[in-house]
Amino acid sequence: MDKAKEIFKVTKKTLLLIAGLVWSFAGFRVFTIGLEDIINYRGNKFISILVGSVVFYIFFKFIFLKMYKKHFIRITTSGLDKQYFFQFFDLKSYFIMGFMITLGILVRASRIFNPVGVANFYIGLGFALFLSGVLFFISFSNTKKIKVQ
Template sequence: MKIKKERLLLIAGFVWSIAGGNILFIGLNTYAEYISIRNGALTLIVFFLFWLLVFKKLTRKHTKRIREYPDEKQFFWLFFDKKSFIIMFFMMTFGIVIRTQHLLPNQFIAVFYTGLGTALLLAGIIFLKNYIREQRSLKG
């Protein structure tokens, strides 16, 4: 259950990429009926807001936290801190409820999920990039 601390970045990369990919997939599958310049612009706004205000900072914070762990092996779930697990739980719960109960129109789902999913996927890619950098620095 314990792994090298550098592998926490790899786990974070996979978790965020899978989550982002799934949300992006839902958004894109809903998008077909709503393709327009306005919706494209709104999707970009959602992406940039989430990336710049949330996920860019989050990737830096968690990468720094993981790098500062002692060199001994760490529990695999420490790729997140407690606060992040709570946020993820509520985001997933609200997302599922909103979609299954049809609380928001499909146009909103298309725009919002595509922007959010892209930002989440980018966070996963950044964690994977940080893992690769960490591996290279350990070798050289």
């Protein structure tokens, strides 16, 4: 039974790669959803870019950069040589992710907010999340071998 569990464990370096894949894919999807809505919008695109840039800055600097650092440190300083492939997040982060996905779906489906405003938000949020995924890729490529503490 222990050997069966071992196939689900990966090195710390691989965990950084998985985190990069998941974070950047999620960010790309959120970004493209917002971008599609903005492309179909006939109004001032400059305002959309400006609002999206502000959202990006806030989410990247104050949320995702901190989450990246927290998870990078947690992964690389773990005393375990290998961890389960899903441990790029801790339990609290999975709950936050589930809440954000649910809220995003409900907001878009309810149509209580202006779709352009939601799209501007999605562009900034998606790009911030995507860039955080890129940071995991950079960490993956710059890390030769992470030693067990």
